[in-house]
Amino acid sequence: MTQAIPTRLAWIAVDWGSSNLRAWALAGDGEVLAEAEAARGMLGLAPADYEPALLATIGDWLPAEGRVTVLVCGMAGARQGWREASYRSVPTALDALAEGAVRPATEDPRLDVRLLPGLCQGADAGGFDVMRGEETQLAGLAALESGVSGPVCLPGTHAKWATLEDGRVQGFHTYMTGELYRLLAERSVLAHSLGEDDLEDPACREAFTAAVAEAVDAPEAFTQRLFGLRAMDLLDDALPSGEARGAVLAARLSGLAIGLELAGACRDLDAGQTVRLIGGEALCRRYALALSAQGHASEIIANQRAVLAGLGLAHAALDPADND
Amino acid sequence: MTQAIPTRLAWIAVDWGSSNLRAWALAGDGEVLAEAEAARGMLGLAPADYEPALLATIGDWLPAEGRVTVLVCGMAGARQGWREASYRSVPTALDALAEGAVRPATEDPRLDVRLLPGLCQGADAGGFDVMRGEETQLAGLAALESGVSGPVCLPGTHAKWATLEDGRVQGFHTYMTGELYRLLAERSVLAHSLGEDDLEDPACREAFTAAVAEAVDAPEAFTQRLFGLRAMDLLDDALPSGEARGAVLAARLSGLAIGLELAGACRDLDAGQTVRLIGGEALCRRYALALSAQGHASEIIANQRAVLAGLGLAHAALDPADND
Numbered sequence: 001m002t003q004a005i006p007t008r009l010a011w012i013a014v015d016w017g018s019s020n021l022r023a024w025a026l027a028g029d030g031e032v033l034a035e036a037e038a039a040r041g042m043l044g045l046a047p048a049d050y051e052p053a054l055l056a057t058i059g060d061w062l063p064a065e066g067r068v069t070v071l072v073c074g075m076a077g078a079r080q081g082w083r084e085a086s087y088r089s090v091p092t093a094l095d096a097l098a099e100g101a102v103r104p105a106t107e108d109p110r111l112d113v114r115l116l117p118g119l120c121q122g123a124d125a126g127g128f129d130v131m132r133g134e135e136t137q138l139a140g141l142a143a144l145e146s147g148v149s150g151p152v153c154l155p156g157t158h159a160k161w162a163t164l165e166d167g168r169v170q171g172f173h174t175y176m177t178g179e180l181y182r183l184l185a186e187r188s189v190l191a192h193s194l195g196e197d198d199l200e201d202p203a204c205r206e207a208f209t210a211a212v213a214e215a216v217d218a219p220e221a222f223t224q225r226l227f228g229l230r231a232m233d234l235l236d237d238a239l240p241s242g243e244a245r246g247a248v249l250a251a252r253l254s255g256l257a258i259g260l261e262l263a264g265a266c267r268d269l270d271a272g273q274t275v276r277l278i279g280g281e282a283l284c285r286r287y288a289l290a291l292s293a294q295g296h297a298s299e300i301i302a303n304q305r306a307v308l309a310g311l312g313l314a315h316a317a318l319d320p321a322d323n324d
Numbered sequence: 325m326t327q328a329i330p331t332r333l334a335w336i337a338v339d340w341g342s343s344n345l346r347a348w349a350l351a352g353d354g355e356v357l358a359e360a361e362a363a364r365g366m367l368g369l370a371p372a373d374y375e376p377a378l379l380a381t382i383g384d385w386l387p388a389e390g391r392v393t394v395l396v397c398g399m400a401g402a403r404q405g406w407r408e409a410s411y412r413s414v415p416t417a418l419d420a421l422a423e424g425a426v427r428p429a430t431e432d433p434r435l436d437v438r439l440l441p442g443l444c445q446g447a448d449a450g451g452f453d454v455m456r457g458e459e460t461q462l463a464g465l466a467a468l469e470s471g472v473s474g475p476v477c478l479p480g481t482h483a484k485w486a487t488l489e490d491g492r493v494q495g496f497h498t499y500m501t502g503e504l505y506r507l508l509a510e511r512s513v514l515a516h517s518l519g520e521d522d523l524e525d526p527a528c529r530e531a532f533t534a535a536v537a538e539a540v541d542a543p544e545a546f547t548q549r550l551f552g553l554r555a556m557d558l559l560d561d562a563l564p565s566g567e568a569r570g571a572v573l574a575a576r577l578s579g580l581a582i583g584l585e586l587a588g589a590c591r592d593l594d595a596g597q598t599v600r601l602i603g604g605e606a607l608c609r610r611y612a613l614a615l616s617a618q619g620h621a622s623e624i625i626a627n628q629r630a631v632l633a634g635l636g637l638a639h640a641a642l643d644p645a646d647n648d
Contacts, residue, residue: 120555120558120559121555122559123560127548127552127555128552128555128556128558128559128560129551129552129555130554130555130558130559158513158551173548174548174551174552174555175547175548175551176512176513176547176548176550176551177547179512179513180508180512180547180550183507183508183511183512184504184507187507187511188500188503188504188507189482189500189503218588219543219544219546219587220543220584220587220588220591221588222543222546222584222588223499223500223501223504223581223584223585223588224451224497224498224499224500224588226500226504227453227482227498227499227500228451228452228453228498230454231444231445231451231452231453231454231498232452234444234452234454235444235446235452235454236447236452257547260544260546260547261547263543263544264542264544264545264546264547264548267544
């Protein structure tokens with residue numbers, strides 16, 4: 001944070017999620033001048049809290065005079081957020097997100113805030129589904145790779161699988177994998193048996209890929225295999241003891257949860273088709289391992305790179321005067 | 325509770341679970357003279373707490389002199405319980421449970437306590453699995469219906485499916501259905517969308533059976549359909565509003581969870597084969613509806629009837645002097 005930022009600042013990019021917000025100060029050439037993060041997510045904010053939370057995070061970046069565009073993706077645009085930016089229906093072009101942006105009322109004259117919309121899918125278009133935030137990462141992929149086509153997976157609490165065609169989202173599906181894993185690992189009877197896994201460890205790696213294969217082959221046995229983890233802990237003499245035991249069982253649970261997702265999501269892929277993964281590195285590498293065990297190559301695009309490219313694409317398309 | 329109980333008392337039956345215990349005072353002819361319940365389950369008790377908890381519940385039933393057999397099934401015999409009664413391996417005859425009973429040390433000279441074992445299954449015999457308590461209900465079924473064969477389901481937190489053959493358990497599988505439903509309904513993002521369902525209501529009933537069919541047909545889409553409940557709540561104009569909305573969505577979640585279980589458990593059943601259900605009435609009727617939608621008849625045996633018959637069978641086989 002130096003005096004140089006206000007001078008060179010062209011606009012501010014914000015990814016505002018359920019639990020926190022991340023912001024980047026950008027120069028006209030796209031250079032990141034500064035970044036900031038705060039634990040002020042949608043779940044803890046009333047509409048009136050957003051402007052103060054934003055100013056507390058990026059206020060230092062603003063010049064004394066003039067107006068700066070702050071372009072926001074994510075849950076700030078949800079109905080329970082700052083102001084609702086209505087979902088756009090798929091199929092839709094990814095360079096058209098800016099058309100659905102809305103301006104929340106702000107008091108500080110230096111702020112020109114725009115909230116980007118999420119995407120929704122109707123029953124007839126592939127089944128009811130919604131995303132908010134991930135569409136901007138998909139737009140980033142379309143900006144980085146013009147005319148991109150193929151399956152894209154964004155792993156996480158609610159993992160998204162989108163089908164792109166020439167830079168458009170044709171459809172998408174959400175799998176509740178991350179939330180399911182966390183509930184089972186922390187709050188079910190399995191919590192007593194599980195530790196922290198480490199996929200660099202060969203025993204964890206093997207337990208993980210074996211569980212992926214089992215879940216893909218027999219998704220109908222999923223909850224049976226869940227309880228099987230508890231029974232293994234009680235009965236299986238081949239399991240290691242101590243911390244290694246909890247690690248192997250956690251790797252197995254992770255494999256079952258991700259495997260159940262792949263059973264559904266990879267069903268209509270061509271054999272060997274490459275899947276693009278957008279997300280945090282550790283989780284994307286876990287998915288890449290699972291996909292590879294199922295014969296699919298993958299290509300990882302880092303979270304921040306995708307979201308900045310997506311916000312950049314939308315920023316370039318914003319009408320300075322428009323958006324009510 | 326009258327003076328008549330100690331006079332006519334022949335033995336005491338106890339079903340001691342994770343969260344509570346239920347006890348019955350029985351006459352020699354099997355008549356239930358009294359029953360009692362207490363919220364003193366295995367999860368809240370150290371080994372030294374069991375005898376006081378038992379006496380607080382059934383102490384009034386004991387005669388001033390003499391010794392009474394108290395036959396206990398369930399978690400009191402677990403490793404973390406009063407004293408471990410080691411699992412018996414399947415396949416096993418259901419009238420042989422008494423052979424595995426153990427006597428915990430007691431101080432009150434009027435008590436002759438026996439803890440019945442659970443059942444376990446090894447990797448080669450169908451996959452690691454355990455039960456403790458349900459084996460006594462299965463024994464009850466075998467006592468009520470000599471030479472019973474066929475599939476038996478005991479719905480619940482950890483639903484058990486056992487295959488019986490001429491009064492023996494050939495194998496069994498546990499599905500974590502009840503626990504999964506509760507975690508999703510109470511602690512996931514879906515909690516905001518769900519209410520209480522009522523399967524007497526036609527809309528709930530239809531949502532439930534449709535969800536069962538979807539989960540049976542496409543178990544690989546399970547976690548996708550979970551998130552779909554959230555998306556439906558946001559987008560589906562055909563849903564009712566108010567309380568009816570939460571009720572329909574809860575019925576749908578219940579149908580998805582039970583349907584995923586049936587996808588696995590009914591896979592190897594013959595078309596139209598009858599499934600015996602042992603458990604609480606409301607939950608058994610829910611399963612009967614799901615099974616019926618899948619073309620399976622069912623027959624419900626009430627919890628208490630099964631457990632008392634099973635404890636009675638084991639009691640008749642107890643060696644008064646034996647069991648260490």
